[in-house]
Amino acid sequence: MVTVWDGRLPHGVADIFGVDAARHIALRRALRDVFTSWAYQEVIPPTFEYADTQAAELSPQLREEMYRFVDRDGRALALRADLTVATARIVGTRLYDQPLPLRLFYVGHVFRHEEPRAGRRREFTQAGIELVGAGSAEADAEVLAIAMTALQRAQLPRFQLNVGHSGWFRALLASVAIGDAAGERLRIAVDRKSSAALAEAADSLPLSEPVRAALLATPGLSGGPEVLQRAASLAPNAEAQEAIARLEQVYARLTHRGLADYVALDLGEVRGMQYYTGIRFEAFAPGLGVPLCTGGRYDGLLAHFGPSLPAVGFALELERLLLALSPYDLPSVTNAPHVVAAAGAPRAAWSLLQAARGRGWRIEEDVLGRDRQALLAHARGRGAQTVWWWDGEDAVQVIAGVAVRRLTLAELARELERAPEPGGSV
Amino acid sequence: MASLTLALPKGRLLGPAVSLLKHLGYDASALGNGSRKLILDDATGALRYVLAKPDDVPVYVEYGVADLGIVGQDVLREREPDVYEPLTLGFGRCRLVLAAPRARSQVNLRLEPVLRIATKYPRLTSAYFQQRGMAVEIIRLSGSVELAPATGLANLLVDVVDTGRTLRENGLVEVETLLRSEATLIANRAAFKLRMTEIGLLVRDMERATRERADGGPRG
Numbered sequence: 001m002v003t004v005w006d007g008r009l010p011h012g013v014a015d016i017f018g019v020d021a022a023r024h025i026a027l028r029r030a031l032r033d034v035f036t037s038w039a040y041q042e043v044i045p046p047t048f049e050y051a052d053t054q055a056a057e058l059s060p061q062l063r064e065e066m067y068r069f070v071d072r073d074g075r076a077l078a079l080r081a082d083l084t085v086a087t088a089r090i091v092g093t094r095l096y097d098q099p100l101p102l103r104l105f106y107v108g109h110v111f112r113h114e115e116p117r118a119g120r121r122r123e124f125t126q127a128g129i130e131l132v133g134a135g136s137a138e139a140d141a142e143v144l145a146i147a148m149t150a151l152q153r154a155q156l157p158r159f160q161l162n163v164g165h166s167g168w169f170r171a172l173l174a175s176v177a178i179g180d181a182a183g184e185r186l187r188i189a190v191d192r193k194s195s196a197a198l199a200e201a202a203d204s205l206p207l208s209e210p211v212r213a214a215l216l217a218t219p220g221l222s223g224g225p226e227v228l229q230r231a232a233s234l235a236p237n238a239e240a241q242e243a244i245a246r247l248e249q250v251y252a253r254l255t256h257r258g259l260a261d262y263v264a265l266d267l268g269e270v271r272g273m274q275y276y277t278g279i280r281f282e283a284f285a286p287g288l289g290v291p292l293c294t295g296g297r298y299d300g301l302l303a304h305f306g307p308s309l310p311a312v313g314f315a316l317e318l319e320r321l322l323l324a325l326s327p328y329d330l331p332s333v334t335n336a337p338h339v340v341a342a343a344g345a346p347r348a349a350w351s352l353l354q355a356a357r358g359r360g361w362r363i364e365e366d367v368l369g370r371d372r373q374a375l376l377a378h379a380r381g382r383g384a385q386t387v388w389w390w391d392g393e394d395a396v397q398v399i400a401g402v403a404v405r406r407l408t409l410a411e412l413a414r415e416l417e418r419a420p421e422p423g424g425s426v
Numbered sequence: 427m428a429s430l431t432l433a434l435p436k437g438r439l440l441g442p443a444v445s446l447l448k449h450l451g452y453d454a455s456a457l458g459n460g461s462r463k464l465i466l467d468d469a470t471g472a473l474r475y476v477l478a479k480p481d482d483v484p485v486y487v488e489y490g491v492a493d494l495g496i497v498g499q500d501v502l503r504e505r506e507p508d509v510y511e512p513l514t515l516g517f518g519r520c521r522l523v524l525a526a527p528r529a530r531s532q533v534n535l536r537l538e539p540v541l542r543i544a545t546k547y548p549r550l551t552s553a554y555f556q557q558r559g560m561a562v563e564i565i566r567l568s569g570s571v572e573l574a575p576a577t578g579l580a581n582l583l584v585d586v587v588d589t590g591r592t593l594r595e596n597g598l599v600e601v602e603t604l605l606r607s608e609a610t611l612i613a614n615r616a617a618f619k620l621r622m623t624e625i626g627l628l629v630r631d632m633e634r635a636t637r638e639r640a641d642g643g644p645r646g
Contacts, residue, residue, distance in 0.1 A: 117488065117507075117508070119489075160619060160620055162619050192509075192510055192511040193510040193511065193512045193613075193618070194510075194511040194512065194514075194610075195512065195513065196513070196514040197511070219512075222619065222622065223622065264619060264622070266619070284616040284619050284620055285616075285620075286620055287490065288490060288616060289487075289488060289489050289490025289491075289614045289615065289616050289617070290490075290508075290615070290616065291615075291616065
């Protein structure tokens with residue numbers, strides 16, 4: 001049966017091409033460079049796995065958002081909705097007895113069936129790291145420092161990392177014997193920063209005065225280091241004190257590295273409670289209504305796949321970062337050829353063309369046999385600086401704008417060797 | 427520093443919202459009032475107003491085009507946008523109710539084989555009946571929902587009521603309240619963190635003004 005294709009794409013996916021694709025790739029490269037410069041090693045997990053493997057450790061919401069399909073043997077498969085879980089599985093089943101801590105990173109696409117809304121796509125790119133086997137404040141600080149370095153390297157002029165600790169809110173809930181439903185009501189009220197809903201939920205529960213005061217203050221516990229003093233004075237039990245003490249240690253290490261200006265302390269974020277066990281953070285940039293990057297410590301995840309190991313990491317969303325960068329003058333990214341060369345290169349020119357390409361020159365060879373005028377017009381349209389028009393078996397006319405120079409191939413080879421960078425002078 | 431953008435809802439919440447802003451020394455009165463202006467800069471330079479349909483206010487805020495917005499809980503719970511809701515504003519109080527024609531108001535809904543319900547709030551309506559284990563047919567309308575039972579399009583409706591007069595005039599009675607609503611200040615999650623000081627000040631001012639007005643000042 002022949003059907004007429006109507007040109008549609010599914011919701012939530014995008015074609016990326018031209019300069020946008022070049023930016024995408026340049027950004028991936030920059031992020032890879034940052035991660036490798038901190039001695040992290042790349043893992044490349046499979047694109048799909050058994051649905052059970054992933055679902056076991058994902059939040060209920062992510063579980064619902066997985067793209068599932070059935071293998072020929074009837075088992076449920078799923079496209080990866082997250083790369084942290086896959087990385088944890090790799091560690092738990094294969095790398096757990098290697099020297100610790102393990103420093104791993106990934107760059108790859110993930111797939112989530114989300115309703116289209118602000119900043120959400122169904123296929124998007126995550127770049128992230130996992131530091132496995134170190135439970136220290138030093139490890140927390142390293143991961144935060146790498147997140148900030150990555151955003152700096154991406155040349156994002158302004159951003160803010162909101163850093164909190166999941167232990168704070170968990171300690172408040174644990175200090176009173178309340179059911180899951182009541183706890184969830186409190187969590188939603190804090191998540192919305194809704195003082196009215198929070199007061200209403202708190203009033204309906206038998207809370208001690210210190211716990212009540214700490215709960216009501218929680219949505220507003222964000223800002224500079226003074227937040228930690230306030231929280232310490234409010235902390236109703238040892239677990240809450242420990243969370244604050246850990247944040248103080250991490251903040252001191254970031255201050256030591258000159259990174260504190262990017263950091264806001266924030267105990268009012270209560271998402272991913274079932275996942276995070278220690279610090280948790282999100283990065284924000286002006287003009288972008290959604291976080292660029294989320295991360296934290298999840299010491300419970302690895303035990304699901306192998307030996308129990310502490311882990312801390314983050315995932316950054318490339319498409320959101322590109323969106324945050326778009327209002328600024330970006331360093332020009334171009335994929336235009338440096339040179340358009342005429343068809344019919346003489347035999348002796350072949351090694352010269354390959355040598356130049358080997359040194360990073362982008363050289364497009366005409367395969368349509370254009371005449372000189374047509375080739376010059378084409379080169380202008382492609383944004384190429386220079387045209388090489390072959391002149392006999394041993395010479396070439398180098399045409400740049402209106403200037404025409406006739407060089408022997410040997411002379412051209414020498415100029416190429418002297419050129420400081422691809423496209424330079426020739 | 428650039429001004430903060432505040433999305434205001436067209437319709438019944440606009441008047442009280444403008445009056446709350448006036449209480450704080452801001453002037454948004456050129457919006458509405460027969461004017462066609464949809465974007466307006468406040469003379470103080472601290473605020474920029476965007477006038478949108480109530481349903482669209484959370485959209486502007488969630489995408490971060492507006493930093494803040496004023497909208498009813500009815501819209502928030504129907505759409506569940508990913509925004510902060512730092513303050514309820516004490517005006518625009520109303521209820522989302524299930525209503526039936528007077529003749530059917532005593533009927534036990536659980537024993538009805540087919541329930542057809544007209545509403546502008548399909549998500550809330552469906553969640554309400556799902557929690558009770560009842561399958562219902564929801565007919566989504568965009569206005570004049572009272573018309574649906576009268577014409578036989580539906581046998582019940584779910585809609586917001588203020589005084590309940592419109593229901594009575596159309597021979598309908600309230601059966602149950604699904605939700606209580608009032609105007610709420612919402613904020614974009616990123617803007618709330620990045621511009622914490624300015625937004626924090628505005629929220630405190632609005633909280634104070636809301637309290638003063640509740641204590642017997644001029645009501646919006």
